[in-house]
Amino acid sequence: GIQVEQSPPDLILQEGANSTLRCNFSDSVNNLQWFHQNPWGQLINLFYIPSGTKQNGRLSATTVATERYSLLYISSSQTTDSGVYFCAVVGGGSNYKLTFGKGTLLTVNP
């Protein structure tokens, strides 16, 4: 099946700093999503972005499908950005099986 690798596994920032999270995948995809899991365990969809660039406030994402990677940018980080960020894809011949990476644990200190 398709492989999804996220980097870095852990990231510690001071409030106000910027960061870039990366997601590499091993096959063509027709669906790529970024999620944030807050410290209470709730999973929130950030972006549906199989290709191109999207922005939502301080967050933006870019997927370069031909080169099999996606980037999530967080600007002016806040303590509420802390949590785990997951990338998930559908591809490798499947239209419906979402495969998750292992996530990036982000800690934003005040």
Next chain:
Amino acid sequence: NAGVTQTPKFQVLKTGQSMTLQCAQDMNHEYMSWYRQDPGMGLRLIHYSVGAGITDQGEVPNGYNVSRSTTEDFPLRLLSAAPSQTSVYFCASSYSSGWGTDTQYFGPGTRLTVL
């Protein structure tokens, strides 16, 4: 809209017991799915459904059964619980077409411990 709801929030079972995790959504989504989340493993797909009466296996289906009799509900059954099934279980839903799924909406999760 309640979104995606899951019950119970917490459950403790003994090895060999059976139980059903409930999942419901009120967004008229065709696609529903179940995941388990274990430390350091991310989320892994157990089963999914693209509509009432249609289910299929995901990455880790062994030990779990599903059925989809209505658009709204997608219960997950553990027939004989094992300690290896201790995990946090998430249900998700989305719109769907022949080309695949859309933005996923997750429930709050069920934390299951099997002794």
